Amino acid sequence: QVQLVESGGGLVQPGGSLRLSCVASGIIFSNYAVRWHRQAPGKQRELVAVIGRSDITNYADSVKGRFTISRDNAKNTVYLQMNGLKPEDTAVYFCNAVSGRDSNWGQGTQVTVSS
Numbered sequence: 001q002v003q004l005v006e007s008g009g010g011l012v013q014p015g016g017s018l019r020l021s022c023v024a025s026g027i028i029f030s031n032y033a034v035r036w037h038r039q040a041p042g043k044q045r046e047l048v049a050v051i052g053r054s055d056i057t058n059y060a061d062s063v064k065g066r067f068t069i070s071r072d073n074a075k076n077t078v079y080l081q082m083n084g085l086k087p088e089d090t091a092v093y094f095c096n097a098v099s100g101r102d103s104n105w106g107q108g109t110q111v112t113v114s115s
Contacts, residue, residue, distance in 0.1 A: 002026040002104045004095050009109030012085055016113070020080040022095030022106055029076040032099045036069060036080045038091035038111075048093070049080060063089075085113045 008020040039045040049069040
């Protein structure tokens with residue numbers, strides 16, 4: 001059974017940092033590209049960052065220079081380091097592991113940026 005579990009969310013002040021983790025089980029993790037998405041209340045889910053099987057990364061313009069995605073295949077884990085957080089980063093963050101037509105989602109972790 002495939003499972004993705006996100007963690008690391010929480011409440012942080014503007015300008016602060018958080019590191020999200022996504023731990024996968026039930027898949028050969030190194031075969032998957034992994035994406036972080038987020039969904040704010042009343043808004044559509046948006047793609048935040050992607051890391052490919054060969055560690056190529058891509059970011060939404062809104063987070064470039066502030067967020068860094070990385071992976072540790074030995075630990076079946078993808079990270080999202082978030083620095084310089086802004087109130088508009090408040091959302092539920094989801095990880096998504098994709099390989100061809102196989103797409104797996106985690107349950108999400110809440111990130112709230114507020115003073």
